[in-house]
Amino acid sequence: MELLKVEKVSKHFGAPATKGQICVFKDVSLNVAEKEFVAVLGHSGCGKSTLLNIIAGIETASQGYTYIDGKQITAPGLDRMVVFQNFALLPWLTVYGNIRIAVKAAHPDWSRQQIHDWVQRYIDMVGLTGAENKRPAALSGGMRQRVGLARAFCVEPRMLLLDEPFAQIDALTRGVIQDELVRMWQETGITIFMVTHDVDEAILLSDRILLMSPGPEAQIKEEVIVPIPRPRARMTIIEHPAYYPLRNRIIRFLSSRGESRQTAATVSLVA
């Protein structure tokens, strides 16, 4: 079942009539199936975060259409939750308050007790039990993003939109949280669309990787399916025979700046 559909979406910055107008990306089309984990990989500046914001409904496309569940996306909605690179936690609220605000928004009719139980459940799920009353400033990057994940998961969206979610987290913590994300993804059966520039992260986490050429006029040039079976572990994934060919192919694409090798499509790597 196809959940997200992006159809020939382009984004321009600057007034349309002027010559100074910049086209960030052009005619981007993609599909994400239900329960799939799809990553978009590209250089910084190729507009992949803008693409994610358009899907989230907090920015608008200059051309083209986006659909979720067959309905056109025109505004943000509780069916699509975003996890931000810089966490975007409200700094004047505690961990508990940041999650509570989301639960209350999603369930305005719930009683205090229902809301409390739900908030606590997700705090426990991301392993923040005991840190409920801390403000974001008192937390490490890893813990902040746990709050970000709890805030996104607790409204039970159809889709999770991850905007380079682990880029600002130190390497050791990153692995732990990536594992937890995969666990929560499998437990909840949610659909995930992630934007990243980390090749290893994309291979470790996703079912399918879309490669974006650098901007301006960036496009999705290639699509690769990750043929490595789950569960995947960071330590053992590199031993899988498909890992290095896949990684090399992606690196080659990124270093060639997406110009060449358009011929070798998905076929060769599909297991």
Place this chain on the structure above:
Amino acid sequence: MKPSGSKSWLVLCFLFLFLFVAGWQIFTASFKSLPGPWPVAQTAWEFLSDPFYDNGPNDKGIGTLALYSLGRLSLGYISGSLVAIALGVVLGLNQTLFKALNPYVQILRAISPIAWMPLLLYSVQSSGWTAILVVFMASVWPTMANTAFGVASIKKDYISVSNILQMHPVSKLFKVILPGAGPTIVAGLKISMGSAWVAIVPAEALLGSLGLGYFVWNEWNNLSLTSVIFAILIIGVVGVFIDILFSTMARRLAYVD
């Protein structure tokens, strides 16, 4: 060298007080017309030993007068601040409106609140209400300008979060916009309070409505300079207490990004 820690500032603080009083004593000893610290202290003791006496409509204790001023101040200030915050939020969220109104706001805030007095007095025909309205005029502009700035400079991500969560406009206002702009708003409220407290003294003096400003002017008419100096000190001290109140509030609302 002593460690630059704990209590050295306090010692220095008292030293400055001593130097000030000493300088005052020397100055007034050479110009005999002005009262020195000792007569002022005596007057202060007299007034402060019975702060709430009431000998008819024009002779009340200094504490009562201070409460009159503070009551007027609170009424004008609170209503002015509510209007200022409401307008500030609207202007902060709508940059076009902000740009369109900004020149007029700049003109209005440049006008001393005391300058409005004749017009206000003529319109409301009551000295008590005029003093309150002067405080109102003094309170509005700094808070409004700061609120508009604070709201406009809330991080875009926080607004995005509230949009993604599809928060109700009312909870968006109270849970995201006002707390986000909170520290800037309080800074504006503090400036407003300063200018309101500065404005109320001449307003009361000119209008003859009971209060600290009235007291200053009355004692000047009685040619009692010791009382005038005492009143000046009281006005300063009350101002400091108000300021401490706001600093406490600012600390509570502050957040680290």
